[in-house]
Amino acid sequence: MRLQQVIGRTSFWVFGGGLAIMFLVPLIWTAVASVSPHGATAQQEGYGFNNYRTLTEYDAGLPTYLWNSAYVSILTVVFTLGLSLLGGYAFARFRFPGRDALFLLIIAILMVPYATLLVPLWVLLGELGMRNSLFGLALVLTLYQLPFSMFMMRISFEAVPREIEESALVDGCGTFGVLRRVLVFAVWPGMITVGLFAFLHAWNDFIAPLFMINDSSRYPLSLAIATLRQQTMGAVDFGATQAGVVIMALPCLLLFVLLQRHYVRGFMSGALKG
Amino acid sequence: MYAAPAAVFVLLLFVVPLLLVGQMSASEWPLLQGSRGINLPDNYAGIADDRLFWPAVGFTLKYTLIVVVVLLVLAMGMALLVQERRRGVGFLRTAYFLPVSLGLASASLLFWGFYSPQIGPIDPLLEWLGITDEPIRWIGTPNMALFSSIVLVVWKFAGFFMLILMVGLQSIPNEVYEAARVDGASKVQSFFRITLPLLRPSIALCLIISITGSLLAFDQFFILTNGGPDNSTTTVVMMIYREAFRRFDLGSAAALSVVVLLVLLIINIAQFRYLRRGADE
Numbered sequence: 142m143r144l145q146q147v148i149g150r151t152s153f154w155v156f157g158g159g160l161a162i163m164f165l166v167p168l169i170w171t172a173v174a175s176v177s178p179h180g181a182t183a184q185q186e187g188y189g190f191n192n193y194r195t196l197t198e199y200d201a202g203l204p205t206y207l208w209n210s211a212y213v214s215i216l217t218v219v220f221t222l223g224l225s226l227l228g229g230y231a232f233a234r235f236r237f238p239g240r241d242a243l244f245l246l247i248i249a250i251l252m253v254p255y256a257t258l259l260v261p262l263w264v265l266l267g268e269l270g271m272r273n274s275l276f277g278l279a280l281v282l283t284l285y286q287l288p289f290s291m292f293m294m295r296i297s298f299e300a301v302p303r304e305i306e307e308s309a310l311v312d313g314c315g316t317f318g319v320l321r322r323v324l325v326f327a328v329w330p331g332m333i334t335v336g337l338f339a340f341l342h343a344w345n346d347f348i349a350p351l352f353m354i355n356d357s358s359r360y361p362l363s364l365a366i367a368t369l370r371q372q373t374m375g376a377v378d379f380g381a382t383q384a385g386v387v388i389m390a391l392p393c394l395l396l397f398v399l400l401q402r403h404y405v406r407g408f409m410s411g412a413l414k415g
Numbered sequence: 416m417y418a419a420p421a422a423v424f425v426l427l428l429f430v431v432p433l434l435l436v437g438q439m440s441a442s443e444w445p446l447l448q449g450s451r452g453i454n455l456p457d458n459y460a461g462i463a464d465d466r467l468f469w470p471a472v473g474f475t476l477k478y479t480l481i482v483v484v485v486l487l488v489l490a491m492g493m494a495l496l497v498q499e500r501r502r503g504v505g506f507l508r509t510a511y512f513l514p515v516s517l518g519l520a521s522a523s524l525l526f527w528g529f530y531s532p533q534i535g536p537i538d539p540l541l542e543w544l545g546i547t548d549e550p551i552r553w554i555g556t557p558n559m560a561l562f563s564s565i566v567l568v569v570w571k572f573a574g575f576f577m578l579i580l581m582v583g584l585q586s587i588p589n590e591v592y593e594a595a596r597v598d599g600a601s602k603v604q605s606f607f608r609i610t611l612p613l614l615r616p617s618i619a620l621c622l623i624i625s626i627t628g629s630l631l632a633f634d635q636f637f638i639l640t641n642g643g644p645d646n647s648t649t650t651v652v653m654m655i656y657r658e659a660f661r662r663f664d665l666g667s668a669a670a671l672s673v674v675v676l677l678v679l680l681i682i683n684i685a686q687f688r689y690l691r692r693g694a695d696e
Contacts, residue, residue: 154503157496161510167570168513170536171525179534224421231418243422250429254631254679256652257672260659261432261439264449284428291421320417345518347634352656363520367638370527379534382524389521397516401509 171390175383182380192380196388199369199381201358203388209275210344210361216279217343218336221286225335229294229328230320244291251288258284259352266353273356281353282343290335297331298324337400341393362389436676439669446663458670467646467654475650478561479629486569486625487618490576497577498584512574519571523638526567530554530639557647560640564648567635572628576621583617584610619690623683630679651675 176188183191197203231237232244262281263272271277305327306319314322325332350364357368366385370377440458443451462468493511497504514522529535530553538550554560587610595605611618633652636642642649649657652675659668 153496153501157503157507160493160496161507164510164514164570164574167525167529168517170529174528174534174536182534224424227417228421231416231421235417237416237418239422240418243418243425246425246429247421250425252680252683253429253433254627254652254672254675256631256633256655257436257676258429258432260655260665260668260672261435262428263659264439264665265428265432265435280424280428284424287421287425316417341516341518345520347518347520347638348652351637352659363518366524367520370524377533379528379531383528383534386521386525386528389524390517393516393518393521394513397513 168390171383171386175380175387179380182378184380192378192384193388195378195381196369196384200365201360205358206360206362206365207388209359209365210363213275213279213282213350213361214340214343216276217282217286218339220279220283221290221339222332222336224283224287225290225294226320226325226328226332228291229298229331230324232291232295233298234316244295247291248288250284255285255348259349263352273354273359275354275359275361278350278353278361279343281349282346283339286335286339286342289338293331293335294328297328301327333400337396341396344392345389436669436672439666440673441670442666444664444666444669446659446665454666458666459674461667462670462674465654467649470646471649471651471654474561474648475630475632478564478632478648478650479626481561482565482568482629483622483625485565486572486576487621489569490573490580490621493573493577494580494584498581508577511577514571515574515578517571519634520638522567522571523635526563526570527639530563554640555644557644560644560648564635564639567639568629568632572625576625579621579624580614580617583614587613616690619686623686623690626682626686627679630682631675 175192176184176190178184178186178188183195185191228247232240259281266272266274266277266280269277271280301324306323309319309323310316345363347363347367350361354360354364357365360368362385366382366389369385370379370382439450441453441455443454443457445451497507497511517525529537532538532550535553537553538547541547541551552559553563591609591613592605595609600608631652632650633656636648636650636653637656640648642653651671655668655671655675658664658671
């Protein structure tokens with residue numbers, strides 16, 4: 142029995158630990174590679190941040206790309222939260238004509254591949270004067286966040302007991318007052334989950350900006366780094382690419398670690414119900 | 416009333432584009448000039464004639480099949496490994512899940528460097544160990560390119576599916592296992608007779624997400640292999656991009672988009688049917 146336990150524990154650690162190392166190695170490698178010396182990079186001798194310097198000066202400059210990404214991500218979060226907060230409230234608390242049809246329509250977005258809508262959206266946003274517009278890109282990114290967000294916010298509102306708002310209604314609050322003064326605080330955890338997913342999606346997305354943005358000074362970071370490695374006339378800068386990967390990954394890893402408990406729990410409750 | 420913004424938004428950015436893609440797919444529509452009138456069924460007929468189309472379909476299916484099997488088997492193993500509460504499990508879970516928080520494009524760029532002979536760490540390591548003396552062409556041949564892309568995708572997503580399966584595993588009550596043990600079932604038996612059947616909803620969810628995602632694969636091939644070598648890793652969604660922005664033919668791109676939509680709808684409906692029948696039993 143003893144021996145069996147020892148064998149069990151050892152094999153658990155050998156398998157589990159080995160796998161963990163395989164999952165961690167690429168992450169650690171990219172961080173190290175971005176500052177270590179290599180022939181084909183700006184960092185020729187010794188360790189240092191020359192690759193990051195290359196990135197800062199590349200084309201429109203890292204600050205521009207960072208700003209583009211941040212702007213798109215924040216807009217997407219704001220749009221997603223706005224639409225799903227109001228919409229979730231409506232779906233959970235009010236009866237109105239077309240309610241079920243509208244909810245089904247929103248869920249149906251999931252059934253339509255991203256790529257299918259990008260071509261007509263490119264034409265449509267162009268007609269609306271939003272070709273190459275980061276605002277337009279944020280709208281597109283919001284669309285694909287809607288099914289999950291609406292679902293999440295509807296559940297969040299439905300989980301709030303009605304008594305909480307009834308007393309406020311009696312006190313003369315309008316339905317919007319109730320939402321603003323009372324319910325927002327009750328559905329806060331759902332909003333964090335929705336906002337977090339919207340941010341990560343917008344920050345990391347590649348295919349939507351690739352289709353929507355053709356002007357390189359408006360590229361978000363993901364697109365800028367992907368084109369950086371193709372553009373420098375055959376001489377590909379591997380070091381700057383890895384520096385870019387690190388910069389792309391940092392906010393995601395940071396958010397993940399800070400909100401890990403929340404992230405996983407919010408996701409789990411969604412997965413259980415879905 | 417509060418749903419009005421969402422309704423307008425969905426109408427404008429979902430319903431209208433959906434109708435528009437139908438119209439575009441039936442029209443001659445060069446990228447910059449706009450609509451030149453109906454040309455049905457030229458765009459659809461052109462798809463089947465494109466010499467890249469069937470290879471792309473074949474590759475997409477092959478890739479999907481391999482990725483789904485490898486991902487789910489590995490994720491299941493990982494979920495079983497870390498579901499019990501024991502020391503160090505939290506560390507393992509975090510390690511497996513960390514790549515999920517990266518974007519697919521970032522992960523592809525990361526592996527693009529990782530596999531490169533210029534700065535990649537694998538070749539120096541293998542040479543140092545004396546296993547090889549020349550660089551391995553990780554994305555140089557069709558088979559290696561497929562293999563390397565699968566490694567990337569599995570690395571990026573295994574933690575995600577592990578999480579879904581873990582939630583499923585934890586919802587199976589312990590009493591069921593105890594009853595089986597009392598009846599003399601071995602661990603292997605109880606896995607196949609109890610765990611797998613009870614885990615069916617979670618597995619179905621994983622299947623739907625992974626199949627849909629793999630059929631629409633784009634980022635990893637666009638960045639890592641750029642469809643090569645010799646167009647051997649060109650997926651169907653890459654063809655949409657190529658038609659629209661390399662060959663400037665939005666009509667054909669729209670027709671391809673409609674085909675992808677219909678195929679995916681059929682697959683999803685079939686999966687839901689199967690899932691529902693499973694739930695009724």
